[in-house]
Amino acid sequence: xxxxxxxxxxxxxxxxxxxxxxxxxxxxxxxxxxxxxxxxxxxxxxxxxxxxxxxxxxxxxxxxxxxxxxxxxxxxxxxxxxxxxxxxxxxxxxxxxxxxxxxxxxxxxxxxxxxxxxxxxxxxxxxxxxxxxxxxxxxxxxxxxxxxxxxxxxxxxxxxxxxxxxxxxxxxxxxxxxxxxxxxxxxxxxxxxxxxxxxxxxxxxxxxxxxxxxxxxxxxxxxxxxxxxxxxxxxxxxxxxxxxxxxxxxxxxxxxxxxxxxxxxxxxxxxxxxxxxxxxxxxxxxxxxxxxxxxxxxxxxxxxxxxxxxxxxxxxxxxxxxxxxxxxxxxxxxxxxxxxxxx
Amino acid sequence: xxxxxxxxxxxxxxxxxxxxxxxxxxxxxxxxxxxxxxxxxxxxxxxxxxxxxxxxxxxxxxxxxxxxxxxxxxxxxxxxxxxxxxxxxxxxxxxxxxxxxxxxxxxxxxxxxxxxxxxxxxxxxxxxxxxxxxxxxxxxxxxxxxxxxxxxxxxxxxxxxxxxxxxxxxxxxxxxxxxxxxxxxxxxxxxxxxxxxxxxxxxxxxxxxxxxxxxxxxxxxxxxxxxxxxxxxxxxxxxxxxxxxxxxxxxxxxxxxxxxxxxxxxxxxxxxxxxxxxxxxxxxxxxxxxxxxxxxxxxxxxxxxxxxxxxxxxxxxxxxxxxxxxxxxxxxxxxxxxxxxxx
Numbered sequence: 001x002x003x004x005x006x007x008x009x010x011x012x013x014x015x016x017x018x019x020x021x022x023x024x025x026x027x028x029x030x031x032x033x034x035x036x037x038x039x040x041x042x043x044x045x046x047x048x049x050x051x052x053x054x055x056x057x058x059x060x061x062x063x064x065x066x067x068x069x070x071x072x073x074x075x076x077x078x079x080x081x082x083x084x085x086x087x088x089x090x091x092x093x094x095x096x097x098x099x100x101x102x103x104x105x106x107x108x109x110x111x112x113x114x115x116x117x118x119x120x121x122x123x124x125x126x127x128x129x130x131x132x133x134x135x136x137x138x139x140x141x142x143x144x145x146x147x148x149x150x151x152x153x154x155x156x157x158x159x160x161x162x163x164x165x166x167x168x169x170x171x172x173x174x175x176x177x178x179x180x181x182x183x184x185x186x187x188x189x190x191x192x193x194x195x196x197x198x199x200x201x202x203x204x205x206x207x208x209x210x211x212x213x214x215x216x217x218x219x220x221x222x223x224x225x226x227x228x229x230x231x232x233x234x235x236x237x238x239x240x241x242x243x244x245x246x247x248x249x250x251x252x253x254x255x256x257x258x259x260x261x262x263x264x265x266x267x268x269x270x271x272x273x274x275x276x277x278x279x280x281x282x283x284x285x286x287x288x289x290x291x292x293x294x295x296x297x298x299x300x301x302x303x304x305x306x307x308x309x310x311x312x313x314x315x316x317x318x319x320x321x322x323x324x325x326x327x328x329x330x331x332x333x334x335x336x337x338x339x340x341x342x343x
Numbered sequence: 344x345x346x347x348x349x350x351x352x353x354x355x356x357x358x359x360x361x362x363x364x365x366x367x368x369x370x371x372x373x374x375x376x377x378x379x380x381x382x383x384x385x386x387x388x389x390x391x392x393x394x395x396x397x398x399x400x401x402x403x404x405x406x407x408x409x410x411x412x413x414x415x416x417x418x419x420x421x422x423x424x425x426x427x428x429x430x431x432x433x434x435x436x437x438x439x440x441x442x443x444x445x446x447x448x449x450x451x452x453x454x455x456x457x458x459x460x461x462x463x464x465x466x467x468x469x470x471x472x473x474x475x476x477x478x479x480x481x482x483x484x485x486x487x488x489x490x491x492x493x494x495x496x497x498x499x500x501x502x503x504x505x506x507x508x509x510x511x512x513x514x515x516x517x518x519x520x521x522x523x524x525x526x527x528x529x530x531x532x533x534x535x536x537x538x539x540x541x542x543x544x545x546x547x548x549x550x551x552x553x554x555x556x557x558x559x560x561x562x563x564x565x566x567x568x569x570x571x572x573x574x575x576x577x578x579x580x581x582x583x584x585x586x587x588x589x590x591x592x593x594x595x596x597x598x599x600x601x602x603x604x605x606x607x608x609x610x611x612x613x614x615x616x617x618x619x620x621x622x623x624x625x626x627x628x629x630x631x632x633x634x635x636x637x638x639x640x641x642x643x644x645x646x647x648x649x650x651x652x653x654x655x656x657x658x659x660x661x662x663x664x665x666x667x668x669x670x671x672x673x674x675x676x677x678x679x680x681x682x683x684x685x686x
């Protein structure tokens with residue numbers, strides 16, 4: 001049967017000062033009135049029942065996430081430590097396999113925007129079908145609409161049956177020149193949307209990813225702490241997908257965005273005629289290309305261009321849009337009493 | 344004896360959202376830790392005793408100003424209506440004349456910055472002396488350091504005894520080209536710092552300013568309300584100084600600034616190496632030429648240039664510096680619930 005694994009860990013600072021350790025990106029209403037985690041669950045339940053959706057997160061977030069998403073606690077997998085996507089997905093896959101020997105897994109993240117729900121569902125179901133039919137590890141590659149430097153790329157190879165292609169190679173986040181060439185050559189964004197049968201994933205991990213595979217016996221024994229104590233923190237991409245020969249790619253186009261920076265809001269939110277995104281109380285006067293986010297205090301922009309202005313958690317950030325991807329460097333330079341948010 | 348009249352009316356919106364009707368510019372600590380009104384009084388008391396300093400203001404501000412400046416209520420003149428500087432100065436001059444037939448008046452505003460107190464005192468005393476000695480209306484013209492378009496100009500004429508010159512003409516706020524030519528030709532800024540004997544002022548008003556002079560008999564009768572009901576709202580410059588032939592100019596240089604806009608803070612406040620003025624909790628990261636004013640909430644600037652960022656009275660303003668003189672136009676366009684400040 002079809003299962004889904006939602007990765008909902010992480011406590012990034014890319015949406016500082018709105019995101020905080022107790023309310024990270026996936027719990028923020030970045031795209032619409034609900035959090036992206038709620039949107040993610042809602043998007044899935046049309047074709048996968050909630051009883052077969054597992055959520056992987058950390059101990060700090062688990063209670064809030066369980067409550068907010070109204071999850072069966074048995075379906076919330078609490079990682080004893082953050083160890084990247086490899087161990088998390090292997091654990092969740094092993095867990096699904098325990099409950100359903102025929103499990104096919106759709107793996108996704110809790111903090112994405114998806115513009116076209118119907119197209120997303122069609123692609124996800126096609127990926128699950130391809131995983132079962134071909135017994136392959138299926139990656140979904142997004143048809144790019146710009147030379148984005150913030151994403152990894154998948155370079156497709158030969159066409160196979162069922163609309164999938166082999167993967168010629170993966171490319172890490174490129175510079176702009178490389179990204180432009182990749183897009184021109186038909187490369188796809190590596191979204192992190194994957195599908196595989198649970199059995200095949202475990203076999204491939206054993207064969208190719210010793211950093212994780214050497215410890216999966218612990219999972220069979222129910223010793224999750226032991227598994228996490230042993231594994232390396234390694235992504236599923238680097239640990240397995242770049243090594244296995246059974247990886248294929250299915251292309252998709254459903255308005256996907258991983259909302260990686262404040263600037264992404266100009267893509268996933270409604271803009272005014274001058275390209276401003278105003279969330280909360282705010283007025284843009286003779287201003288363009290700005291993102292203003294207020295949790296109550298009105299923000300008045302006058303004669304400014306391409307700014308990110310955020311008032312949240314007792315901090316005000318005013319940043320040039322072009323610096324949005326670079327926010328961490330600013331935070332590293334801030335005095336702790338300003339950087340560290342309450343709660 | 345020497346008297347001073349401090350004009351402390353007005354409830355401008357040039358420092359929105361920091362300035363509010365109940366706390367206008369002259370009560371804000373724009374230049375230093377004290378308000379400009381307090382600084383103004385303090386600057387005078389070295390050479391004019393407090394008992395001979397009159398403050399003209401409106402009914403809303405009078406109680407706060409009286410308390411904050413620890414004034415004798417008899418020296419606080421409360422205008423029944425705001426009627427520009429002409430009627431205010433005539434009333435205060437008539438009041439001084441009642442108390443002291445030999446009164447010489449120094450007239451100034453409560454919302455100026457003065458960088459060099461000693462030079463200010465020297466110039467003020469020279470102006471008072473010239474007013475007594477020559478029986479003239481003495482204007483103090485500031486030696487300009489830039490072609491400011493926000494000020495009026497005085498074009499000096501012939502040199503007279505005692506360091507004063509006649510006034511060839513006054514020029515209203517000029518455009519940049521005119522201002523540049525004025526500065527090059529030796530014109531001075533019309534500061535609003537004036538001196539005259541009380542008798543001479545009243546005589547000149549009678550002779551040249553019927554809009555005010557026709558009603559001064561009311562003041563002699565103690566009928567202030569009647570005086571203000573009758574007079575036209577006219578500035579002392581337009582109503583008298585541009586008409587009288589007894590006007591002279593004394594040049595001064597004491598770091599004078601009327602702090603007319605947020606941008607003025609870059610002149611009257613300490614800037615960091617990148618030209619930022621950060622008041623309150625704030626950090627400027629790879630940013631230059633910005634003015635950030637916070638009443639508590641830390642403001643973090645990143646990669647921005649020439650912005651005014653203010654958080655006060657439950658509003659956030661983010662404005663290009665070049666728009667500072669144009670703030671009123673923004674306020675006129677704002678919805679009232681955002682524009683109108685609490686208190």
